[in-house]
Amino acid sequence: MGDAGLTAFPRETLRGPAPDVAPALLGAHVVSDSPAGRVVVRLTEVEAYAGEADPGSHAFRGRTRRNVVMFGDAGFLYVYFTYGMHWCANVVCGVDGAAAAVLLRAGEVVAGAALARTRRPAARSDVELARGPARLCSALGVGRESYGLDLLDPASPVRLLAPALPVPPDDVAVGPRVGVTAGAETPWRFWIASDPTVSAYRAHVPRRRTSGGRRTGESSA
Template sequence: MAKRKSAWVAWPGEPLPRAFYDRPATAVAPQLLNKILAAADGRAGRIVEVEAYAGAIDPAAHTYRGKTQRNAVMFGPPGHMYVHFTYGLHWCCNCVSGPEGAGCGMLIRALQPLHGLEQMRAARPRAASDRDLCRGPARLAQAMGITGVHNGLDLAGASDRFTIVDDGMAPPENLVGSLRIGISVGKDFPWRWSVPGSPYVSGPGRRRG
């Protein structure tokens, strides 16, 4: 398959293959840390915080009660982008993980902005600093220009708008998951991972691994 003629080819490495996503969400999520979420318009950021959601065994997952029109992408092939609207205000970006039909995935909670910061600032003019451009899932989606029109995009192959790139930086070692935040059920699952010490991590405990 030919390389994509878009902004992310400037980053060393290649977009993550589908096999990367075709595993349980709790295995994929910590491995997403330090990968790069890249847009074809040049915006890009290093993933520093993620949460896993595990379908029918996870009451906090959108897919816990089964397939609907809203969550259908989550039941599809791994490696696709699931974008949902939350609190009637904000978009949030997720990656679908395998196996197909399980309704599992990972919420990308925060990025360290790397490229296209002028575009991010224009998208988030009220951000107090560059640290706040992508610190939190709603801010991240706004800064990167992610909306509902991107729901279902194939991060692993067909999309020419967004992908996730491995530029050779390994995820942190010996990570311990912490509790997910911003949810009312399923709070006891330690399925949130972040880059230790990163100032770009959102919410409580942002300096924990």
Template sequence: MIELLSLPATEVAPRLLGATITVGAVTVRLTEVEAYLGEDDPGSHAFRGPTPRTMVMFGPPGHLYTYFTYGMHVCANVVCSPDGVASAVLLRAGEVVEGVELARSRRTTSRSDRDLARGPGRLCVALGITLTDGGADLAVSRIRLELAEEPQAFEQGPRTGVSGDGGRASFPWRFWMPGEPSVLPYKAHVPRHR
């Protein structure tokens, strides 16, 4: 798996579709992801170079990059590319395939099982991923990633909710499995007024 994760996120992202991520008793099959190419990508947190927050994105591959967004959600990314090159794949959505009862107890506001991991924040809550999991080595930590045996059919388009140049159609780095009910509809970035 480390060979795959040593590639740029735009190549890794479609291969993560159908992969499973397991934390304890809960397993999610990934159905939607987004690629971010670090310093070459205006939508990436690493666009302006390494910071204490983004250092994990600069390698080595196979680690988890977590961040807090909108003051309420933790999001998780799989770090890709060779050591020293920032690149990551955001885990956007999936289907809970094991540990549904535990995921339900964590996501009490979900209207249906389809919604348990439908969105990056919900996915982290369902799995029990927190900010403290940032930097976790997916080969030896409590978080395990297993690729699907075969590449999955996918569609791709602009990333959801990304502001500025990184959210344009020239960055079609959102990948999803067609027909999967856990995949969110596309949303353009809407600036928040203060």
């Protein structure tokens, strides 16, 4: 199936700093193809993370098996498991060798809503299908097997397409990040103002340690 005339997001744009890349992703389309069908989400909310310079980032303490894709070229998909039950997706950005990524926080399902509903049966309306980073992944069918995919490869099952028209700067809202223990006050969350699919803002609340002494996961990249 084709991509309705939209083109791959420019990799050179993704090679910019995370806070610059993030608002440029608003309005972009994430296309996910599977044997069950296609789901397309138009991004309405994103969050920037600047790697080793950012205490809120998974790469703050350096390269690990979990975050290695963040240290590669821009345009690849970094997927991580959080809260012991959810997947979250990020677009790797910045220059090769310096980790950075943009968390995909929310979007509007613009194609494949029927399939997305089967993956998100708890959604009370279509507005809620991809309203939040874990819900967005569920609606798209993105999980462990999607880690490291090249989002700009036409043959990839998950692709990132440039918006038909950029979101006007006056329509982009900016605010603090969500769900991180450090750097939450950094105003690197960007969303399309007044869009109903944008997730509700919740300030970080420290979580208790489990019986094994491990903290539950966080929504960061």
